[in-house]
Amino acid sequence: MVVRAAVAGASGYAGGEILRLLLGHPEIGIGALTGGSNAGRSLGELQPHLAPLADRVLAPTNAETLAGHDVVFLALPHGESAAVAEALGDGVLVVDCGADFRLRSAVDWERFYGTPHAGTWPYGLPELPGCREALRDTRRIAVPGCYPTAVSLALFPALAAGLAAPEAVVVAASGTSGAGKALKPHLLGSEVMGSMTPYGVGGGHRHTPEIAQNLSAVAGEPVIVSFTPTLAPMPRGILATCTVPARPGTTAESLRETYAKALADEPFVHLLPEGLWPSTGTVLGSNLVHLQVALDEAAGRIVVVSAVDNLTKGTAGGALQSANIALGLPETTGLPGAGLAP
Ligand SMILES: NC(=O)C1=CN([C@@H]2O[C@H](COP(=O)(O)OP(=O)(O)OC[C@H]3O[C@@H](n4cnc5c(N)ncnc54)[C@H](OP(=O)(O)O)[C@@H]3O)[C@@H](O)[C@H]2O)C=CC1
């Protein structure tokens, strides 16, 4: 075991998923585990599914408890990462699952998060053009938001190939774990079970500028994004339905060929066989992204549907995939390439 990793926020959903994946990673050993209000409690009490780590006690989250590791995964609320990362020094690989270092625009950051912008780190979505190269040898990684992962991977091939005009409309459903483990009154079982509702409607969701940033970079021009998230009565998973206007000359064949070519070498992002549509169930617990494309000729729009597990490829798996690249390991090491079915 050559690499030692600490996980801050080990009592949360994202931290727990990072640990589940690290338990199966042959090159990374698990060092310190830290929490916030749960510091001092054992992981067995908090994350009983992580049986091999049941006796590990959570330390408080600070520079002392996180020091002495090669990699530190931060799975903390927004705004908590900058101070911790600064105290860790430049030689440590810091992988931040929070939003703090994702956006390039300080104006967008302040508008959507309401605090001063901490900075911008290499973006942990290797499949986006240019991102994989920027992750090699970096010591800082900003893990994308779960919706931006699902949406950016769905639309980048069409925009990069010039098949689509730069106006995306996205409606995406997420499982409740996307909101984290802390108690939220609108997320009680009786509010969520058997019911669906949108939120952040009208451009208010903080993932809107992150999606626009990613798509604009691949399109080479500003992409306007209308994004409507919805909450679905399931613990995990995102299903994103994304549409963009088809440019004249785009055909169903050219669309399919473009996606097949763009994704041919990707280990985790798969264009499903024709006629088969993505479902959250089939990617559950895996680092997979399933896509399907169609040309709606009557509406003149390209339709792309993507499915990801928000906690795996949408957070912890994406974090580990990017960390593998930064550490010089094969990108797929320790990552589940198959989902659970049924
Ligand atoms: N859930 C998801 O699908 C996704 C999450 N993320 C990001 O990952 C990060 C973690 O999210 P998630 O796991 O869902 O959230 P949770 O609420 O489940 O977990 C939050 C974790 O942070 C700890 N924590 C809270 N406040 C503090 C503090 N002030 N100082 C130190 N530790 C603290 C908590 O500790 P304790 O419980 O001990 O108080 C807990 O371990 C967030 O930035 C989130 O945006 C990113 C993509 C998707």
Ligand SMILES: CC(=O)N[C@@H](CCC(=O)OP(=O)(O)O)C(=O)O
């Ligand atoms: C269902 C749900 O509430 N999902 C979260 C997104 C989770 C995510 O990607 O997280 P961060 O950008 O916060 O890291 C939300 O909409 O705020």
